[in-house]
Structures are given as C-alpha cells and as structure tokens.
Amino acid sequence: MSDADRHRIITDLLKERPFASVRDLQEQLGVSAATVRRDIDKLHEIGKARKVYGGISASVGPGLSRIAARSYDENRDRAVEAKRAIAQAAAGLVRDGDSIIVHAGSTCYHLGLLLARRNVRLYTNSMPLAAYLGENGTCHLTIAGGELHREPRIIHDPAAGPPSFFASRFFVGTQGINNEGLLESHPLLTKVISELASCADEIVVLADSSKFSIQARNLVLPLSRVSTIIVDDGLSDANAKMLEDAGVTIVIAHPSGNGG
Template sequence: MSVLERWRHISNMVENEDYVTVEEFCTRLGVSEATIRRDLTAMEGRGMLERFRGGAQKVKAIYIPEHSAGEISHRLMERRDEKIKIARRAAEMIGDGDYVFIDSSSTTYFMIDFIMAKDVTILTNSILIMPKLLEKNMRGYITGGFIDKCSESVIPDDYTVAMQSMNFNKTFIGTYGISEKTGYTTYGTAEGNFKRNIIAQSEQTFVLADMSKFDRSAFFSYASLDACTLITDGRNSITDNMEKVIIC
C-alpha cells in the first residue's frame, strides 16, 4: 500500500469515527506503529487531521470556501479597502525590470493599478488579472492549463515541468488560511502544489492577506510561515512572532 493510499484510508477512518487509536490504525492497515505515527504527524502538518495522545481525530474547524464557483469575483468586494491597501504596498515592492508572478486572488487583483515600475514582465494564472494587464499595456503572460472555476485561474496540467524553467525576482500570492500550526494553506491540492512550485522558482515571495485569513486552516499546506514575506493590514499574536512580515 502506497503512502497516498494509506493517507486516504486514514482520512476516511477519522472522518467516519469520533477518534481512532494508533493501535486501530495499525491493525486495519497492517503497518507498524512507527509508520502510522509518521503518517499522522505529516497529515496533521497539512491540516488533514488532529492528533491526540495515542491516536487522531478529524479536524474540528477547517475553512471551506463559501462559494463553489466564481470565488474570486464574489470576494472582490469583501474587505475591499483593506485589500486595496495591501495591494498598493505590495506593488511598491516591484522594481524596474523585474520578472514577476502574480497569483489569482481577490487581493493581488488590485495590484495592477498601483505598479509604477518600468519594464516589468508579469506572468499570471489569473483570468481576471490578464485583462487589466492588457488595459494598462503591460507586458504580460498567462499560464496554460486547465481552468479552476473556484479560483478563476489557469493551472498547468504538469506544473512542475511548466515552472521549472521559469525564474522570478518576486512572486505575489494569495492564501485561504494562516496558522502557526499549518502555515499558509489553500483548499485544493492542484492550486497548493502550483503555489509551492512557484515559490521554489522565486527569489522573493510575498503573501498578501488581510486579518480575516488568520487562525484558520484549509486542506493543503503549501508553505511554512518563514518561507514567505507576509503583507497584511494589522497585528496579532501570529504576526508578532514572524520575522518576515510587513504591516501596512
């Protein structure tokens, strides 16, 4: 049984029962206690379950997007002033001649209006951002791949191959959750893996998030808190413990 198959079985077990002990996992899956403990540790780190002494249970509070489609469009008007403030500060980080990736999110969307740097090349996966680049006559490219309706983005079928030959001075991404335990999280594995690959190809990565994103976790952890610089609009116990943070 592969690791992914074990994780699927473990997820089903904790979803259908109040809690499951390590011994029960070992008996049902036919693997050692050490293997189960490694699996539970890894899965908890990704927000897939919660551990307790001697076992695991399903996550009690996990963020699920309100809208099943058109998520970005719906959220553009939510906390709009905060998002514009964050986007303006993020745009100031772009320098002349930079190669930049801008992720699809309801905060990064507003960045285009504030980019003053010259000779900037922008790659985006956002269906909504691309028309703004055309409108401002900026040099822009869009990723190829399948369309994710919820994030209104284009995600390559093989993001590892698609991204490995590209290098960015700066990357700007959105997030669905920020937690000390799970780091930066998003709800989809395809989107999460894509973000992870983009971060690996960038000299600097900035996460744009307002205060509503804190203390909640989604399914997929794509970066630790120290892997990116956070640009946000306020302070809390999480930002106070972060080295890479810009308060605007």
C-alpha cells in the same frame, strides 16, 4: 442608541472589513472613544470580535474556524479597502525592470492593476488579471498555459509542472495562515502555489488579518519559506510575534481612515 444596537452595528461592520479603529467606530456610532472602548471590551469578552491594538478585529468565534474555500466572486467583495491598501504596499516593493509572479486571487488582482503600466515583466495564472492587463496594460505580460479553471479562475496545465519563468518575487495570497505556514483548501491551488514558489527568489504574502482565523486543510508553504507578509492593521500581537519568530518581515498596510 442601546448597547445592543451598537454591538450589532459593530459586528455587521466587521462582516465587511477585517478591522475597525476606535476613530472609525466613533464616527459610525456618534459616541465617545470611551464608549467605543467599552463596546470593544464587551465584544471581545463574549467572543464576537477580537480586541487588537487601536481597535477591533473580525472574529469567527473562539479559536480557529475551519471553513471551505470561498468562491472567487464571494472573496472579491470582502475586506476591499484592506486589500487595496495591501496591494498598494506590495506595489512599492516592485522596481522598474523586475520580473515578478502575481498569483491568482482577489488581493493579488488589486496588485496587478497597480502594475499594469509599470516597466516590469509579469507572469500570472489569473484569468481576470490577464484579461485586464491584455486590454489595459503596457507591462511585459506572460500568461500561464493550459486549461481555464473557472473556479478559482486560474489557468493551469496539470502536466506541465513549474513554468520556465524566473522571478525575483512571487506575490501570493492565501486562504489561511497558522504557525506552520500558508494554508489552502482547494487542492489545485495547493499544487500551483508550490510550483510557482520554486520559480522565485522571495515569496511575499498578501493577506488581510482575518486569514489568521482560518484553518484550511492543506499546508502549502512553511513560514520559513516566506520572506515578507503584507497585512492590514488588524494583525494581533500574538500573530505578529508568531511571524517575527519565524523570521518573516511584517509590513503593515493601513486601509483608508485607519491611520498613516
């Protein structure tokens, strides 16, 4: 297999997941760890991906990429293993008897699945999650009132303001993250997240590491308002330092096969 063939396989893999470890690539390519590291160095050098601790992370080109928000269906099928690992780590923060808010979005949806039969009071504005919990859950469920917005699949009443639901934690995803805070392109999500944040003691962000490469239009919440972020092991040292400097607790979730 030529260098070009290996590089193509690696970049194609990173379209489906935000991070691949050296071991992952050894198994995928059937080559030595030394060869994998040379490939990682080359892809990092030419800007096709980012070299991070233990492997390689998806890149969207030099610097940050400003993109429109993806549809719910498109986003749902990206970085699935990372999202499941992040959701599993988030579920570990929830204690029996807690009152929590789980925002709409694909990573938060995976969290909701794990909490379906837990002894918790759960508020959500996610239409897919509400439908699942209604059919399969035993948790105490409160659903946002208002109109159904089929994209981004949330239920919201623009005239109602924040709900009368108080939570210990608000679990929320985001389109992008930078040194200022959480970013969104969709104006409705910007409004809804801000309202729900006012109803919780702590904000826990669920975000795969690719979100640090996305520069969306609107600042939703400053990093100073975020208590904890749960992210996969593709987080770069620079972004980890940015979060630590802002006082955000970092929890690393390891997708299957990427370590303990």
